[in-house]
Structure formats: C-alpha cells, structure tokens
Amino acid sequence: MPNVQKVKHTICENQPLAAGAQTLALGKHCLAGQNLFDHQPEITGFAACLYNSPFMSIPFIEENDQTFARREHLEALQKLVGNAYPNKYERSRVVDPEKDDTITAVVEKFRDFEPTEDLNKFVVRVAGRIATPPRQMGKVAFVHLSDGVSRLQIYIRKNDVVGVYNGADGGDVDGWELFLLLDHGDFIGVEGFLFVTRTGELSIHVQKIQFLSKALLPLPDKMHGIQDPEIRQRQRYADLIAGSLMVEKDEVLTAREVFEVRAAVVRELRHILEDHGYIEVETPMLTPLPTGAAARPFKTHHNALDIDLYARIAPELYLKRLLVGGFEKVYELNRNFRNEGISTRHNPEFTMLEFYWAYADVNAMMDFCEHMLRTVVFTVLGHTHVKFGEHEIDFGSLFSRVGMKESLSGRVPADQITDDRVLELFEAHVEHDLVQPTFITDFPKPISPLSKASPANPSVAERFELYIANMEIANGFSELNDPAEQYERFRDQVKQRERGDEEAMLMDEDYIRALSYGMPPAAGIGIGIDRLVMLLTNRTSIRDVILFPHMRPKVD
Numbered sequence: 001m002p003n004v005q006k007v008k009h010t011i012c013e014n015q016p017l018a019a020g021a022q023t024l025a026l027g028k029h030c031l032a033g034q035n036l037f038d039h040q041p042e043i044t045g046f047a048a049c050l051y052n053s054p055f056m057s058i059p060f061i062e063e064n065d066q067t068f069a070r071r072e073h074l075e076a077l078q079k080l081v082g083n084a085y086p087n088k089y090e091r092s093r094v095v096d097p098e099k100d101d102t103i104t105a106v107v108e109k110f111r112d113f114e115p116t117e118d119l120n121k122f123v124v125r126v127a128g129r130i131a132t133p134p135r136q137m138g139k140v141a142f143v144h145l146s147d148g149v150s151r152l153q154i155y156i157r158k159n160d161v162v163g164v165y166n167g168a169d170g171g172d173v174d175g176w177e178l179f180l181l182l183d184h185g186d187f188i189g190v191e192g193f194l195f196v197t198r199t200g201e202l203s204i205h206v207q208k209i210q211f212l213s214k215a216l217l218p219l220p221d222k223m224h225g226i227q228d229p230e231i232r233q234r235q236r237y238a239d240l241i242a243g244s245l246m247v248e249k250d251e252v253l254t255a256r257e258v259f260e261v262r263a264a265v266v267r268e269l270r271h272i273l274e275d276h277g278y279i280e281v282e283t284p285m286l287t288p289l290p291t292g293a294a295a296r297p298f299k300t301h302h303n304a305l306d307i308d309l310y311a312r313i314a315p316e317l318y319l320k321r322l323l324v325g326g327f328e329k330v331y332e333l334n335r336n337f338r339n340e341g342i343s344t345r346h347n348p349e350f351t352m353l354e355f356y357w358a359y360a361d362v363n364a365m366m367d368f369c370e371h372m373l374r375t376v377v378f379t380v381l382g383h384t385h386v387k388f389g390e391h392e393i394d395f396g397s398l399f400s401r402v403g404m405k406e407s408l409s410g411r412v413p414a415d416q417i418t419d420d421r422v423l424e425l426f427e428a429h430v431e432h433d434l435v436q437p438t439f440i441t442d443f444p445k446p447i448s449p450l451s452k453a454s455p456a457n458p459s460v461a462e463r464f465e466l467y468i469a470n471m472e473i474a475n476g477f478s479e480l481n482d483p484a485e486q487y488e489r490f491r492d493q494v495k496q497r498e499r500g501d502e503e504a505m506l507m508d509e510d511y512i513r514a515l516s517y518g519m520p521p522a523a524g525i526g527i528g529i530d531r532l533v534m535l536l537t538n539r540t541s542i543r544d545v546i547l548f549p550h551m552r553p554k555v556d
Contacts, residue, residue, distance in 0.1 A: 006333065019556040029214050045139050058216070066218045073181045074214045078179070080173050083166040089189040089212055092125040103128050103147035110194055110202055118333035119194040124204065126152065127212060129188035131245055134182055140178060142203075145190070148244045148256060153203040154190050164210035185215030185241075219245060234541045234551060249394040253537055258545060262381045262533045266333065269353055269527075272372050278329040278355055283318035285311065285335065291511070292316035292450075294503045295338040298348075311337035316450065317511045317522065319356050320479060326518045331355030333529070344541040345471060348550050356519045360476040362462040366439050369474055370399045373437075373532075380536060386467045388535050391435050399466070407440060419444055419459060434467035443477075449489040449505060451477030473532060477523030483515035 061067060078084050091100040095109045103126050110488070113119055131146035139158035146149045161175030182188065191208040220242035224234050232239040232255065243254030253261070282491035288307065290297035292314030302309050315334050322330050336352050357365065377395040378384050384396035404426050408417050411429045422444055434440075441464045445453055448461035480486050490512070496504035533545040543549035 010153060011416055046074060067216060069185050070164065070214065070216050070218075073183055074216065076213065077178070077181050077211055080178060081163065081166045084211060085213055086166040086210070089127045089210060090121070090125065091127060091189075091193075094122055094124050099459065101126055102148040102149075102151045103145055106194075107150045113194075115196040115198055117196070119196060120205070122194045123192065123207075124194060125191040127187065127205070128152070128243075129215075129244075130184055131189065135185045136178070136180075139176075141526075143182075145188070146244050147212060148240070152554050153201050154192070155195075155196075155197075155203050156206045156209070162208050164208060166211065175206075178209055178211060183215055185217075185219040186211070187213040187215075193459065197252050226372075229541070229544070233549055234554065236547050255544075258533070258537045259401070259547060261380060262539050262545060264283075265533055265536065267531065268376045268379045269372070269529075270333070272375060273329075273331050276329070278331045279327060279553075281319070281322060281327075281330050281332055283312075283315040283332060283334070287312055289506050289508055291505055292318075293338075294447075294505060296338065296340055296502050298337050298339045312350070313338055313533060314526070316356055316526070317508060319354060320519060320522070320524070321511065321514045323356055323358055323479075323522055324514045324517050328358040329355070329518075330352060337386075340357055342541070342550065345531065346541050347530065347546055350542075350546075351528045352482050353529055354524065356479070356522055356524040360443075360520045360523040361475065361521065362464060362523055365476045365525050366399075366401065366464055369476065369525055369527070373527075376532075377536065386475075386535055386538075388538055389540060391469060393468060393535060394436060397436075399439055400488045401439040401441060401464075403442040404440055404444075405442065419446075423447060425466050431467065432470050435469055437466065437468045439464045439466055446492070448477065449493050450480055450486075452480050469535060471531050471534075472526045472528070473523055479519070479522045479524050481519040483512050483516060483523060486515055487512050 072366050074084060091102075093099065093101060095105040099105070099171040101124050106124055106126060110122070112121065112387060116414065126145065126147075127146045128145035131144045131151050134141055141154070141156045142153060144153050146152075152473045156176075156179055158176040161179065163172035163173035163175035163178035165173050185470070189212055190204060190206045192204040192206040194202065195205055196202055207471075220238055226239055226242045232242075236255065236334050239255040241255050246254065269405045274280070286300070286309040288309060290310040290313050292312075293316065296312040296315050297312040300309050300311070301307070312334070313336055315332050315336075315463050319330055319332060331353065332355075333351065333353050334463055335349060337349050339348060340349065357368070360368075374384060376394050377386060386392065386393040396449075403420055405417060408422070408425055426440070430440075442454065442460040443463040443465075445451075445459055445461045448463045451461040451463045454460050454462050461477060464475075465472050466474035466476075480489070490505060490507045493505040495499060497506070530545050531541050534540070534542060537545060539545050543551070
C-alpha cells in the first residue's frame with residue numbers, strides 16, 4: 001500500500017484537504033475500469049497522491065507503526081479476497097440444529113472430550129475475533145478465536161487450508177497467504193473438524209478460512225485489560241474487548257459479566273412482577289409538564305406542534321392515571337432524565353422500575369419490595385450475601401424498619417429535632433451509616449407531596465426509602481388519591497417554585513382531573529436499577545453499570 005503518511009506530507013498550505021484527496025482518489029478508482037485515464041501523461045507530485053492512493057487514512061485514528069502495518073495488511077487482503085467486509089457468514093448448527101454454532105456453544109459441548117476420542121466427524125463453521133497474536137511455526141500455526149465469552153484454538157496447516165474469495169461469485173484463494181495477513185483482533189470465519197491436542201485443548205483443524213473484518217487499531221493489553229476507568233467508561237467497546245481478551249482473570253467481574261448480571265436482574269424483576277399479576281406498560285418520555293418528582297428537567301421543543309416538551313423525570317403520574325382507568329397492578333421499566341449533578345451515584349439518564357398496586361398500602365409495599373429484592377439477589381447470584389466494597393450485605397435477613405425521627409435518637413439532641421430540620425439532620429448524621437438493608441419510614445409530609453399522611457400522625461407521610469450500603473435504592477409510599485388535597489399540595493409546591501426552588505413540582509391540572517374520577521387506595525414504589533446492579537456487581541461508580549454513561553467532553 002502507498003505510504004499514507006507521505007500523502008499527508010505532500011499537501012501544501014493552499015492545497016486541497018484530505019477529504020478532497022479521498023474523493024478524487026475514489027473517482028480515479030471508479031473510472032480506471034473504463035480506461036479513461038490511459039491517454040493521460042504520467043501524473044506526478046500531489047496529483048499522483050490523489051490518483052494513486054486507494055486507501056486514505058481515517059483522520060481520528062492515530063498513525064504509528066502498528067496502525068500503518070494493519071492498513072497495509074488490509075490493502076493486501078482487499079487484493080486477495082476482494083471485499084474485506086463481507087455482508088454475512090453462515091455458521092454451522094452441529095451443537096443445536098435450531099441455533100447457530102457459537103464458539104461458546106462448541107466449547108461447552110465438546111470441552112470434556114479426550115485426545116483419543118474420535119472428533120473429526122464433527123465439522124463446524126464458527127466465527128469470532130482473533131484473541132491472541134497468530135503463532136506461526138514453519139508451515140503450521142495456532143491462534144485463538146473469541147466470541148466475547150469463550151475461546152477456541154484453531155490449527156492451520158499451510159497445505160490443508162483454503163481461503164474464501166468474498167466476491168459475489170465466491171471462489172478460492174491461497175488460505176495460507178490470507179492467514180499471514182491477519183492481525184490480532186481481526187474477525188474471521190473458519191470451517192474444519194474438531195480434535196483435542198495432546199495437551200488436552202479442544203481445537204479446530206481449519207480446512208477453510210474466510211476474512212470478515214479488519215481491526216485497524218491494536219487491541220488492549222490482554223494480560224490485565226484496561227486499567228484507566230475513564231477509558232473504560234468513554235470507550236465501552238474497548239472495555240468489552242479487553243475483558244474478553246484477558247488471560248489472567250480474578251474474582252473481579254469483566255465489563256461483559258457486569259452487564260450480563262444487569263440483564264439477569266431486569267429479567268428476574270419482570271418475572272416476579274408478571275407472576276404477581278402486574279402488567280407492563282409504556283408511558284411518554286416527552287411530557288408537556290416535568291412532573292412526578294422533585295427534579296430539574298431537560299427541555300426541548302417540538303417543531304410541528306410548536307410546544308415545549310420535557311424529558312421525563314418520572315412516570316409516576318401517568319402510571320397512577322392507569323389505576324384511575326381500571327388497571328390494578330401496573331409497572332414500567334423506564335428511562336428517566338434529570339438535569340442535575342453527576343457523581344459516582346448519579347447519572348443524568350438512569351433506569352428506574354416503578355410499579356403501582358391498587359388496594360395496598362405502604363406496609364404491604366415494603367413487604368413485597370423486601371421479598372422481591374431477596375428473590376432477585378438469590379436467583380441472579382445463587383446466594384444472598386453480597387460483597388460491596390469493605391462490606392458484606394445480607395439480603396437474607398429481615399430488613400430493618402426505622403422511623404426518620406427515631407433514627408436520630410442518640411445521634412442528635414432531642415431539642416434540635418424539629419419537623420423542618422429532620423431530613424437535614426438525617427442526611428447529616430444517619431444516612432452514611434445505613435449499610436445493611438434498612439427502610440426509613442415516616443417522612444415529613446411537606447417534602448412528600450404525592451403521598452398520603454399517616455392516620456396515626458397527620459404531620460408525617462406514609463412513605464419509605466430503602467437504604468443499602470449508604471445509598472437510596474427505593475422510594476415508595478401510600479398514594480394520595482384525594483383530588484382536593486392533591487390540588488392543595490400542588491399549590492404549595494408552586495409557591496416553593498415561585499420562591500426559587502427549581503425542583504419543586506408544577507401544577508398538573510389533568511392529573512387532578514383524573515383523580516376526580518376516583519382512584520382506589522394504592523401503594524407505589526420506584527427502584528433504582530443502576531444502583532441495585534452496583535450492589536450486586538461490587539461497583540462503586542454508577543458509570544460502571546451503565547454501558548454508555550454521560551461524561552464531560554474530553555479536551556486534548
């Protein structure tokens with residue numbers, strides 16, 4: 001391949017940029033087949049670079065010896081196999097006739113076979129990423145393929161392997177030449193028979209090899225993965241690759257394993273709710289009013305309707321409208337958006353499970369929440385004791401239940417505990433010590449505008465928050481269903497907003513109208529999925545359990 005760096009260095013100040021060079025080079029490539037340039041005299045200098053470079057560098061990929069060598073290999077592969085990025089690859093169905101053979105499926109099916117057992121009757125076609133640098137020993141070579149979960153060794157012998165031409169009509173090419181152009185990280189498909197080496201490693205004796213995709217960038221350190229958390233979070237694709245390549249794995253979960261746990265948590269939550277008669281629903285993510293929680297919203301504008309809309313801060317009021325409409329048990333796994341601070345426990349976009357249960361109260365909801373979380377932990381992890389940082393969280397024991405004022409006893413002098421200061425005192429003196437699962441109950445009514453007052457003490461709300469490992473995991477209450485009282489609570493929130501509280505709620509007249517049709521007594525809850533997954537995967541930053549977290553733009 002022509003030296004792409006030389007192309008860069010031949011461009012003078014007032015000459016076209018690389019984008020123009022790429023366009024002209026493409027034009028030359030397209031017209032060459034029609035011999036339209038045959039009558040031209042020899043082209044030299046900058047113009048020669050434009051016409052003769054079949055491959056231009058990608059401007060945001062760093063140029064060094066490794067990336068240059070990979071681009072050279074790509075050009076050679078294009079000459080050898082035609083299309084270096086074919087549209088598909090058909091895998092075999094040896095393990096299960098209903099499913100394509102993945103590397104993981106093949107390894108799990110045949111891993112216990114002995115070297116003396118006859119495996120060559122099993123011919124498989126699998127595909128994956130080259131997980132180790134190719135090892136060539138004369139006319140034979142070994143390399144490992146990965147599907148992101150498992151690895152499988154392939155054995156290639158010069159005289160046995162045939163390459164696949166990726167053109168529309170197919171055909172064969174020199175398989176050994178193709179192999180020598182491969183780099184660590186490339187995707188290939190191989191066909192061959194299974195065997196077990198004398199050292200006991202399951203392998204494929206490759207008879208046919210097909211190139212599928214080129215890794216133009218070198219892969220992360222295969223021994224230790226990516227150590228810089230910022231790179232892991234900014235470039236999750238690299239983090240996932242690094243985890244699949246690691247040779248020495250310890251007890252710490254890889255990025256893929258973290259998100260597999262997350263998927264299992266969500267799946268089990270759905271299973272439990274549906275077993276208890278809940279119906280999954282979807283409510284608007286763009287709303288005319290930022291209601292349902294005390295938070296600062298993201299604002300946008302709908303051009304066709306010419307109205308301002310807000311990214312949902314909570315689905316609560318929509319879900320309770322469904323109780324009015326006759327649903328008795330509803331839930332939504334939703335994305336919420338809050339235009340607030342970012343920390344290890346806060347991301348502007350986060351996942352919440354909210355569900356509502358007609359004819360239940362706050363106590364029944366606490367019982368169900370405790371049962372559900374204990375079941376999820378056991379089902380996903382196989383036990384109920386979770387290590388989180390320096391702590392071991394016990395989900396198997398009964399969750400503690402403590403009133404907010406009661407929690408201050410012995411920590412704050414009694415004469416300092418007033419209704420208007422109780423939340424402030426709780427956050428300062430108690431919250432950081434709540435390691436084991438604890439329901440904090442009896443919140444001040446003024447900060448709970450959507451919850452019913454306690455029959456025993458009208459100054460407090462029938463509300464709870466569940467704390468685990470010093471984090472709020474869930475928030476629930478007996479739902480206020482008196483439209484007149486809800487109207488007055490909204491009015492109080494509006495006054496707070498007029499005094500400068502940007503997170504106070506707005507008046508939602510349609511919600512008041514809905515309540516006026518009658519809503520049954522009910523309990524509701526919101527559970528933070530991201531923080532729950534943090535606990536179950538021993539991750540202290542919320543960014544580690546969100547595939548693509550929001551981060552400040554990187555400044556070079």
